[in-house]
Amino acid sequence: MRLGVLDIGSNTVHLLVADVRPGGRPLATTSQRTVLRLMRYLAPDGSITEEGVTALVAAVAEARKIAASERVDELLATATSAVREAKNGPEVIALIEEALGQPLQVLGGETEARYTFLAVRRWFGWAAGQILLFDIGGGSLEIAAGADELPEQAASVPLGAGRMTVQFLPDDPPGEAAVEKLRDHARKTLAPVAKSFGKLPSPDHVVGSSKAIRSLAKLVGYPVPGWSGIERMLLPRASLGSWIPRLARIPASARQELPGITPDRTFQIVAGAVVLHEAMRAMDVDELEVSPWALREGVLLRYIESLSWSAPSA
Numbered sequence: 223m224r225l226g227v228l229d230i231g232s233n234t235v236h237l238l239v240a241d242v243r244p245g246g247r248p249l250a251t252t253s254q255r256t257v258l259r260l261m262r263y264l265a266p267d268g269s270i271t272e273e274g275v276t277a278l279v280a281a282v283a284e285a286r287k288i289a290a291s292e293r294v295d296e297l298l299a300t301a302t303s304a305v306r307e308a309k310n311g312p313e314v315i316a317l318i319e320e321a322l323g324q325p326l327q328v329l330g331g332e333t334e335a336r337y338t339f340l341a342v343r344r345w346f347g348w349a350a351g352q353i354l355l356f357d358i359g360g361g362s363l364e365i366a367a368g369a370d371e372l373p374e375q376a377a378s379v380p381l382g383a384g385r386m387t388v389q390f391l392p393d394d395p396p397g398e399a400a401v402e403k404l405r406d407h408a409r410k411t412l413a414p415v416a417k418s419f420g421k422l423p424s425p426d427h428v429v430g431s432s433k434a435i436r437s438l439a440k441l442v443g444y445p446v447p448g449w450s451g452i453e454r455m456l457l458p459r460a461s462l463g464s465w466i467p468r469l470a471r472i473p474a475s476a477r478q479e480l481p482g483i484t485p486d487r488t489f490q491i492v493a494g495a496v497v498l499h500e501a502m503r504a505m506d507v508d509e510l511e512v513s514p515w516a517l518r519e520g521v522l523l524r525y526i527e528s529l530s531w532s533a534p535s536a
Contacts, residue, residue, distance in 0.1 A: 223241075223242060223243070223295040223296070223529075224239065224240070224241050224242075224251070224292065224293060224294050224295050225239070225240055225241075225242050225248075225294065225295065225296055225297075225298065225522060225525065226238065226239045226240075226289040226292070226294040226296070226297040226298065227240075227297075227298045227299075227300070227518045227521045227522055228282070228285050228286075228289070228297060228298070228299040228300065228322075229300055229302070229517060229518050229521075230278070230282065230299070230300065230301040230302070230305060230318065230326070231301075231302050231303075231304065231359055231360055231361075232259075232260050232261060232302065232303055232304035232359055232360025232361035232362075232382055232384050232385070233257065233258065233259055233260070233359070233360035233383075233384055233433075233486065233487075233490070234255045234256060234257050234258060234360075234433075234486065235255070235256045235258060235278070235281040235282060235285055236253070236254070236255045236256075236518065237252070237253070237254045237255075237285040237288055237289060238250060238252070238253050238518045238519075238522070239251050239252035239253075239288075239289065239292045239294055240522055242522060242525075242526050242529075243526075243529075244526060244529045246526075248519065248522045248523070248526070251292065252288070252292050254285065254288050255486075256281040256284065256285070257485075257486040258274075258277055258278060258281060259360070259384055259486070259489070259490075260274055260278065260304040260305075260360065260384070261304065261360060261361070261382075261384035261385055261387065261388045262274070262388070263275075263277070264308070264388065267309055268307070268308060268309040269308055269309040269310040270304075270305075270308045270310060270314055275310075275314055275317060278305075278314070278318065279317050279318065279321045282299075282318050282321045282322060283321045286321065286322055286323070296525075297322070297324065298327070298521055298522070298525055299318075299322055299324065299325075299326050299327065300326070300327045300328070300329050300517075300521060301315070301318070301326055301327070301328045301329065302329055302334055302359060302361065302362070302517075303331065303334075303359065303360075303361030303362045303378075303380070303382060303385075304360060304361045304384075305318070305328065306328050306329070306330070307361065307380075311328075315328060330378070331362055331364065331377075331378020331379075332376045332377065332378055334357075334359075334362075334364055334378060334517060335355070335357065335364035335365065335366040335373065335376035335377065335378055336366065336372060336373060336376050336520075337517050337520030337521055337524060338355065338357045338364060338366070338431055338516050338517045338520050339353070339355050339366040339368070339371075339372070339373045339376065339520070340371055340372070340520045340523055340524060341431070341513070341515040341516055341517070341518075341519040341520035341523060342355050342429050342431055342513045342515060342516075343370075343371050344371075344515070344519075344523055345513050345514065345515040345519075346427060346429065346513070350426060350427045351369060351425075351426030351427065352367070352368070352369045352422075352423050352424065352425045352426045352427070353367065353368065353369070353425060353426070353427050353428075353429055354366075354367045354419070354425035354427070354428045354429070354505065354507070355367065355373070355428075355429050355430075355431065355513075356428075356429070356430045356431075356435065356498065356501050356502075356510065357430070357431045357432045357435070357516060357517070358381075358382065358383055358430075358432050358434045358435055358494050358497060358498060359382045359383070359384075359432060359434075360382045360383055360384030360385065360490070361380065361382035361384060361385050362378050362379060362380055362381065362382045362385070363378070363379050363380075363381040363382060363497055363501060364376070364377070364378050365377045365378075365379075365415060365419065365501070365505075367419055367422050367425065368422075369423070374422060375418065375419060375422060377415050377418070377419075379411055379412065379415060380411075381408055381411055381412070381497045381501075382497075383434050383487075383490040383491070383493045383494035383497065384490050384493075386404055386407075386408075386490075386493035386494075386496070386497060387489060387490040387492070387493040390403055390404035390407065390493065391404060391492055391493050394473055394474050394489075395470055395471055395472060395473050395474070395492075396470050396492060397470065398467065398470060400470075401466065401467075401470045401492065401496060404493060404496050404497075405496055405499075405500060408496060408497050408500040408501075409500055409503075409504070412500055412501060412504040413504065415504070416504035416505055419505060420505075427511060428502075428505075428507045428509070428510040428511065429510060429511050429512070429513050430457060430498070430510045430511070430512050430513065431512070431513040431515065431516035431517075432516055433484075433487065434487060434490070434491065434494035434498070435457070435494075435498060435510075435512060436455070436482070436512055436514075437482045437483055437484065437487050437491060437494075438457060438462060438482070438491070438494065438495055438498060439455040439456070439457040439482070439512045440455070440481050440482025440483075441465065441480055441481050441482045441483060442457060442458070442461040442462050442464075442465050443455045443456050443457040443458065443461070443512070444456055444458075454511060454512070455511070455512040456509055456510070456511055456512075457509065457510050457511075457512060458508065458509045459499060459502045459503065459507060459508050459509065460508070462495060462498065462499050462502070463499050465495065466492070466495050466496060466499060469491060469492045469495055470492050474488045474489045475488070477491060
């Protein structure tokens with residue numbers, strides 16, 4: 223069957239269409255993204271402004287049209303932190319559901335981490351052993367760890383790249399003092415999380431997923447040979463740390479000229495780099511490997527598991 227996953231996140235509304243079958247790997251056919259950066263549309267009271275709601279509903283309606291044109295059998299629509307935490311969240315959700323013509327699944331932070339962990343586990347396989355996962359979105363940072371398909375521990379903290387840009391790095395370029403304030407905030411926020419995760423076995427693989435981490439890996443990381451000829455990207459903490467002062471001095475309009483930094487990430491890439499660097503430091507991680515699969519693939523995989531399996535032929 224053909225499934226669609228609509229991920230309504232803090233930064234984008236992203237539709238992924240894939241052909242699936244029980245026991246098979248999802249085969250993506252279409253990927254369509256609308257950049258919103260919802261954190262720009264937050265009012266002082268924490269609600270999404272009328273302008274933001276209008277842009278969001280329009281993006282959802284467009285995604286629904288594309289899903290219909292792609293002959294999607296079922297559309298799985300999810301929303302994450304920006305909608306979940308908005309003061310007017312219930313009203314926004316009702317408008318989204320009206321535009322979709324179906325219910326919206328609003329994911330909690332830990333659920334988001336679990337879906338993403340499932341996708342990463344399937345990509346890397348059982349042989350990867352104990353995995354530690356970082357996933358940076360626009361509103362939150364998800365961390366999960368474990369040796370199975372469900373993580374032994376999962377956490378979500380409000381350190382998303384978009385949220386931190388609005389709160390700590392509103393100027394362009396932000397300057398060293400603002401970066402240090404964000405760094406200090408991230409350290410304090412991550413300290414209890416790191417203490418809790420420190421009780422788990424040491425990871426065999428440390429993995430980063432999400433567009434922000436993939437962008438940073440293209441900027442500061444390096445490729446290594448992978449399985450079946452698939453190139454893998456590694457992101458060293460030291461290289462990331464050395465790039466942060468330079469990124470903070472460059473205007474957002476110029477950052478998109480750098481390798482891996484796309485126009486939709488140029489405003490919040492500094493905050494994403496600082497948060498990732500502090501997360502790696504807190505967890506004593508020197509280097510991580512990038513996963514091409516993340517939340518959307520996790521939602522697809524979990525749904526595939528719910529499909530009926532045909533009885534084996536005699």
